[in-house]
Amino acid sequence: MTDLGKSPIMSAAAADGAGGSAADEPSSSAASAANGGDQPESGPFSAVPATLMPAIAQCLTSYADLCAFRRVDKTRRDAITAAVLIPILQRLLEVLLASLGLGGFLVCMVPQLPLPEALSHGCCTAYLIEQLTRRLFMLERGGDWARWRPVLAMLYFLRGERPVVLSDDNFGVINSRAAFVSETEAVRQWKILSRGVTVDLNGQQEKLMKGDSILRPYDGRYAPALLTSASPVFPHPFDPADPPTQLTGCVYPNYTSMVAFKLFEWLRHGGHLPCIRHWLSYCRASAASRRVCELLAVPPSDVAQRGAGAGVFDEKWPWSGRDGHHRLVVLGSGAMGDGHMAVIQLEFLQQSPGCVIIYTTESAPHDQARTVVMRVLRDHLGRKVWRGEIEWRQASANTRRCTVM
Structure with a gap:
């Protein structure tokens, strides 16, 4: 058993059981009177018959319950047998998974008995406890999983x-x-989530991740570089849990954004996310073009609110003379309804037109996609994008103006 498989529950029980706790002491009559006399009296855990342990286990539905349950004295610790512990761990894992906020996009296999017959019963039990505690430790101590929804x-x-x-x-x-x-x-977190994920590359299934390297659909596999301080390209407060990241000349405000952009490339490459609208503006002074710049400049949280909790991811190209900003607004089931997704791609590149592209899995006539596009882009830009009204810049002797085509 690796040290990840050592049960944090059992080790905590050993630590907690070394001394008594307030939960183990009988309640006083004064405390009962202070609560109106209607509180049930409590007693030491050691007074609970061992035959009641399975029934108590059935009542545990949270980590807090388990913490209270494991505060036992040394004489009672043996009462928490594998037959009692395994149902607790299984139930706690189910509760923990539901609390991560990842919905139906993530399924975690909960180890169950019986396990392979080649293992003795004792080995099966030890293996099951190891796998359950490993899952609990990695999911509970893994950090903020909601960033990956x-x-x-x-x-x-x-x-x-x-x-x-x-x-x-x-x-x-x-x-x-x-x-x-x-x-x-x-x-x-991403190493756990992406393990075993494959993509189709020229008719062959290839692993998306190998170690720290991520596969791109057009030019091979590259390892990102995590920055150790805030990037001048994205002057946000430095987050050591999800730091700014560089990959093949591009800079991302965090590691999650880098992953999102690479997955977006694979979605387009494999035809999983059809493009339904493509809008360009060569007129930087137009109201629609300025709106694109505004949407790229505002904090991601502002855009996410308009998209019913959308994921917002950024990428910049700090190349000489061609500085560019690329933003993805990923609209999931909260905005599109169950079973569909839309992505709004915003792009601004020096010496190139402003660009908005809409992708969605929704079938024509794309009514829900149109609704969320209008909500995020607002009416003026939204209508131009939806109608495909490309803005061309025409120069004359005395003035420059925009022509809508």
Whole structure:
């Protein structure tokens, strides 16, 4: 058993059981009177018959319940047998998964008995406890998993509308507790989520991730570089859990954005996300073009609010003379309804036209996509994009003006 498989529950029980706790002491008559006399009297945990342990286990529905349950004295610790512990761990894992906020895009296999017959019963039990505690430790101590919800929606469609399924292999990608704790939060989360994900490259299934390297559809596999301080390209407060990242000359405000852009490339490459609208403006002074610049300049949270909790991801190209900003607004089931996704791609590049492209999995006439596009872009820009009214700049001797085609 690796140190990741050591049960944090059992070790905590040992620590908590070394001394008594307030929860183990009988309540006083004064406390009962102070509460109106209608509070049930409590007693020491050691007075609970061992035969009641399975019934108590059935009542545990949260980590707080488990913490209270494990505060036992040394004489009662043996009462928490594998038969009692395994149902607790299984139920706690189900509760924890529901609390991550990832919805139906993520499925975690909960180990169950019976396990392979080749293992003795004792080995099966030990293996089951190890796998359950490994899952609990990595999911509970893994950090903020909600950042991956839009990315998991993208993976859902990349995988042919199948959720990501976490199994023993996913939780085995990091083989020690020290390595898990020392790894950057977003990176360790993505290593778990992406384990086993493959993409179609020239008719062959290839792993999306190999170690720290991510496969791109056009030019091979590259390892991103995590920055150790805030990037001047994205002057946001530095977040060590999800730091600014560089990949092949592009800069991202965080590691999650880098992953989102690479998945977006694969969605387009594989035809999983059809393009339904493509709008250009060569007139930088137009109201619509200025609106594109505004949408690129505002904080991602402002755009996300208009998109019913949309995921907003940024990429910049700090190339000499051609500085560019590329933003994806990923609209999932909260905006599009169950079973559909839309992406609004905003782009501004020096010496090139402003650009807005709309992608969606929704079938024509794309009514819901149109609704969310109008909500995010607002009416003026939204109408131009939806109608495909490209703005051309025409020069004359005395003036420059925009012509809508």
